[in-house]
Amino acid sequence: MDMKTFSKQLQSINQHLAQLDAIDDALIRAIENGLPLCSRPYAEIARQLGIDEQQVLARLAGLQQQGVIKRMGVIVRHRELGYRANAMLVWDVPDERVSELGRCLSQYDFITLCYRRPRVLPDWPYNLFCMIHGKSREDVLQRIDWLIEQCHLESLPHHVLFSRRRFKQRGAVYRADNMRHTQKRQEKHCAT
């Protein structure tokens, strides 16, 4: 891969990187594998971090407001719930239309991600990516036909990459060096 180009792309994205202080940082680390399942989960996190429960709640609200946290809730595993077919749908869209089409595709709930990414020519001409889930292959293909119609994508080259084997899936670990530590912590019983 071309590290120089990749590095430049990352830098342009990282201009938007949130400024987090050490406590936010520790808080993210403490919850990235999930909240404890006990009566006072935020108090439990607070105890681990040596701050108080109200601070944990206020900081989590702040991280949501800043957009660092997109949502908090029950994170379901689609495949295990019968949504066996999932595909990455990629389009080669003229640069000036990417935002408009990205927004059009994102309004449907069966689209679970929708991103602009760089083309890597000549190997990879596609610049708009979404993830689509369905109960079967036919279900997914039908939804794609419907999307093409709704968002007027008829003339644009696209490709559907159905998933085959899943080798690994879990939440992102932003602090890989701490992974073992946090996993162990999650398994531990709640003190409260």
Next chain:
Amino acid sequence: MTDTRHLTELERHLLNDYQHDLPLSPTPYADMAEQLGVSEKQVLESLDTLHRDGLISRVGAVFRPNRVGASTLAAMSVDESELESIAEIISSYPHVNHNYEREHEFNLWFVATASSEAELCSVLGEMEERTSHSILALPLLEDYHIDLGFDLQWT
């Protein structure tokens, strides 16, 4: 796995109604219990069962990509005969959270995340070296999706 197992009414509500807006109160599970007309203990036990059965990955947060640390989608074009062993090498990195085989000449797709850009570059470089395959790196440039979870349909 075989067919999806039977879900109780409570489980269906927990799975569908709380994908976002988990109560930010000191007692979120008791709040959910009150809304659903069950006890807190039932909510905690059900969530624990859903987690152990692999139907949920966690109760927690979804972080916006690239708001903390650096990450990228990456792909490799791998011969079928080597796919499993190369996938295993990629999955062995704690930096990798998703790793799928997909239908395309680029058939191995994964997401790599690190605490810094330098660490991410070095991990990807090491992967190329260890697998003798070059990586197609496709970092996110713009996010159009407002994540409101996924409306599960039971029938």
